[in-house]
Amino acid sequence: MKSQDMHSEQGHPTDTETTLALLQATVEAVADGVLTIDNEGAIVSYNKKFVDLWRVPPSIMIEGTFEAHIISYLKRLLVRPEDLPTTTTQRVDFRQAETSGTLETTDGRFINFFAQDQVQEGTVIGRVWSFHDATDQIKAEQRAYALMEELKRSNQDLEQFAYVASHDLQEPLRAVTGSVQLLARRYKGKLDPEADEFIGFAVDGTRRMKTLIVDLLAYSRVSTRGGSFAPISTEKVLAQALVNLSAAIEQNDAKVAHDQLPVVFGDAGQLALVFQNLISNAIKFRQDAKPPTIYISTQYLADQNMWQFAVRDNGIGIEKQYADRVFVVFQRLHTIDEYPGTGMGLALCKKIVTRHGGRIWVDSTPGEGSTFYFTLPSVEESTQS
Amino acid sequence: MTTTFSPDLLEILLVEDNPVDVKVIQEAFKEARIASHLIVVTDGEAALEYLNRTGKYRDATQPGLILLDLNLPKKDGREILEEIKSDSALKTIPVVVLTSSDEADDIKHAYEHMASCYVQKPLEFDEFMTVIARLRDFWLSSVKLPDT
Numbered sequence: 001m002k003s004q005d006m007h008s009e010q011g012h013p014t015d016t017e018t019t020l021a022l023l024q025a026t027v028e029a030v031a032d033g034v035l036t037i038d039n040e041g042a043i044v045s046y047n048k049k050f051v052d053l054w055r056v057p058p059s060i061m062i063e064g065t066f067e068a069h070i071i072s073y074l075k076r077l078l079v080r081p082e083d084l085p086t087t088t089t090q091r092v093d094f095r096q097a098e099t100s101g102t103l104e105t106t107d108g109r110f111i112n113f114f115a116q117d118q119v120q121e122g123t124v125i126g127r128v129w130s131f132h133d134a135t136d137q138i139k140a141e142q143r144a145y146a147l148m149e150e151l152k153r154s155n156q157d158l159e160q161f162a163y164v165a166s167h168d169l170q171e172p173l174r175a176v177t178g179s180v181q182l183l184a185r186r187y188k189g190k191l192d193p194e195a196d197e198f199i200g201f202a203v204d205g206t207r208r209m210k211t212l213i214v215d216l217l218a219y220s221r222v223s224t225r226g227g228s229f230a231p232i233s234t235e236k237v238l239a240q241a242l243v244n245l246s247a248a249i250e251q252n253d254a255k256v257a258h259d260q261l262p263v264v265f266g267d268a269g270q271l272a273l274v275f276q277n278l279i280s281n282a283i284k285f286r287q288d289a290k291p292p293t294i295y296i297s298t299q300y301l302a303d304q305n306m307w308q309f310a311v312r313d314n315g316i317g318i319e320k321q322y323a324d325r326v327f328v329v330f331q332r333l334h335t336i337d338e339y340p341g342t343g344m345g346l347a348l349c350k351k352i353v354t355r356h357g358g359r360i361w362v363d364s365t366p367g368e369g370s371t372f373y374f375t376l377p378s379v380e381e382s383t384q385s
Numbered sequence: 386m387t388t389t390f391s392p393d394l395l396e397i398l399l400v401e402d403n404p405v406d407v408k409v410i411q412e413a414f415k416e417a418r419i420a421s422h423l424i425v426v427t428d429g430e431a432a433l434e435y436l437n438r439t440g441k442y443r444d445a446t447q448p449g450l451i452l453l454d455l456n457l458p459k460k461d462g463r464e465i466l467e468e469i470k471s472d473s474a475l476k477t478i479p480v481v482v483l484t485s486s487d488e489a490d491d492i493k494h495a496y497e498h499m500a501s502c503y504v505q506k507p508l509e510f511d512e513f514m515t516v517i518a519r520l521r522d523f524w525l526s527s528v529k530l531p532d533t
Contacts, residue, residue: 170485171403171456174508178405181510182412210508225489 032130036118039126041067053111053131079104084113102134110138162220166213173213177206208336215344219329222270222351229356231379232268234261234275234309238296240268241275245283252283258296262307264376270352271376275311277345278372282313284339285370290314306358306375317366326362349374395525396422398448400432400465401483402457409510410452410483413517421525424448429460433468436475448478449530452520453500455484455491463494470499477531481520 013021024045027034033050037043043065051061060073075081083103100114112134118126180202188196238261242249249256256279264271279294286292292313299308318326318333325331327350332343346360353360353374364370397419401407407425414423424445426432434440436447451469455462462484469475479501484491487505495503504520507513524530 174485174506175403175405177508178403178409178510182405182408185412185510206508 030130032114032132035067035070035129035131037067037127037129039124043067043070044126050131053133074103077105077107079106085115102138109133109135111135159220159224162216163224166217166220169209169213170217173206173209176202177210180206208342212342212344215342215348218273219344219348219351222348222355226355227267227269229265229267231263232266232271233263234271234298234307234376237268237271238275240272241279244272244276245280248280248283252286252292254283254286254292254294256294256296259298261296261309262298262300263379264307264356265379266356266376267352270355274349274352274374277349278311281345282311282315282370284341285313285315287314287316287367300378300380301375304375305378305380307378308373308375310371310373312369312371314369317368317370318362318364319366320364323362323364327360395449395530396424396446397450397452398432398435399423399425399452400427400429400457400462401425401452401454402427403454406454406506409513410517413510413514416514417517417521419517419521419525421449428458429462429465432457432465433460436469436472436478447475450524451478451480452483453480455482455486455495463491463498466495466498466500479524479530481524 024047027036027045027047028049030047030049033047033053035043035046035050043061046061050056054074054077056070056073060070071084075084078084080103083101085099098114098116100112103111103113105111110133112132113129114132115127115129117124118128180199184199184203188199238258242256248254275296282294283292292315295312297310297312299310300306301308322333326333327346329347330343331347332339332341349372350360353376356376358375358377360372360374362370362372399407399410401410404427407427411423411425414421424435426435431442432453435442435445438445453462453465457465462482466480466482469478469480476499480499482491482495482500482503483506484503485506492503504516507516
């Protein structure tokens with residue numbers, strides 16, 4: 001850019017002048033603060049946003065100021081001056097043709113910078129710096145991150161609390177249970193009938209409390225005491241669950257049939273609990289007139305590289321409005337007298353399936369039966385790239 | 386049938402801090418007609434004093450079987466087990482861990498340190514009775530124990 005070329009003799013703008021004016025107008029109109037320097041480090045141009053963003057005093061932005069001077073001014077505004085490269089001429093190799101980063105200013109702003117060579121016909125003729133105020137975005141990210149960390153920590157605290165509480169409640173519960181049971185054995189029928197009734201309530205209460213604590217402990221152990229994941233045969237996992245349920249299956253004349261079941265990636269002990277809870281629910285919530293019939297089928301979901309399991313029963317079913325609620329901790333749909341239990345079984349299933357990266361849900365027709373679905377990670381090589 | 390189980394001179398040391406559990410175990414011993422003398426100590430230090438015949442237990446006799454709770458005041462059951470099994474005079478005494486814990490780590494630790502078996506205390510008295518009857522049939526009847 002040589003000044004003698006810039007004006008025609010008539011005083012009308014030349015093509016070059018028009019182009020430069022257009023360029024300057026464009027640079028003023030971009031979202032960023034822009035600074036252009038030549039190969040010697042002398043300022044070629046800058047826009048108002050650059051001056052405003054960095055609050056550069058006019059004494060610095062004078063003609064002939066060198067890049068190094070401006071950069072050292074900018075560095076004084078930074079929490080970590082080393083984040084900003086001293087000069088672009090530090091660059092020794094072409095791979096560093098672009099530099100970028102985020103700067104934190106002492107007045108609490110975050111400014112993203114980007115610097116790139118200006119290349120004309122294959123030759124580097126200078127360099128363009130652009131700066132963008134990213135304070136809002138970065139602060140929002142920091143807030144989101146802090147919230148997430150806080151949530152993670154409070155979840156961990158809660159798990160730890162549930163674990164310790166349920167664990168430490170066992171000892172005092174033992175004391176109460178042991179005492180009322182000894183009382184029942186020694187004094188049943190020796191006091192008045194009301195005393196027997198009270199002792200009966202106490203014994204019953206301690207039994208219920210015991211199952212609550214055991215279930216809560218199992219729930220909190222899903223994440224605090226979970227085993228590592230490995231390829232496991234769900235066929236074997238189901239077999240284990242059926243052994244554990246053999247008494248209930250026999251008593252209810254239940255029929256359990258299944259497709260050939262796949263190998264998944266998971267924690268065998270926990271997945272056995274999922275099958276065990278779903279099947280024992282199918283037996284517990286049976287219809288009086290029909291022996292429980294349970295069928296377990298699977299389907300490979302190629303798009304997710306997951307296996308979907310379906311546990312179908314012919315039980316009493318669940319009304320639609322409760323379909324999500326059944327997975328909530330301690331949520332029960334029936335009284336203790338109708339169906340025993342703590343309301344933890346499906347919450348436990350959900351926690352285990354979620355820990356495996358899967359989902360669990362139910363599809364049900366009251367009076368006909370329910371199908372519980374859940375997904376587990378496949379061990380197949382993912383077809384997704 | 387009124388058979389009682391009292392192998393000669395066999396003493397059983399119960400290390401248990403929970404007074405209700407002590408009562409329940411004593412009651413179960415009575416129902417199971419176990420005539421063996423049951424000595425109760427309620428913390429880990431007392432257990433070691435008893436076994437080493439020190440302090441107030443200078444006149445103690447060596448027990449033929451130890452029922453050991455894990456969660457105890459002062460020295461806990463895990464430490465007691467380690468000390469018993471690393472003591473040449475005591476390590477031949479079978480130790481039955483009898484605890485409310487079902488933690489995998491506790492079970493592993495017990496067997497690693499040569500516990501003879503690990504039994505979780507049931508909450509129901511009837512189940513407790515079953516456990517005690519089995520311990521009786523096995524330790525006081527089926528097995529041969531070394532001389533104390």
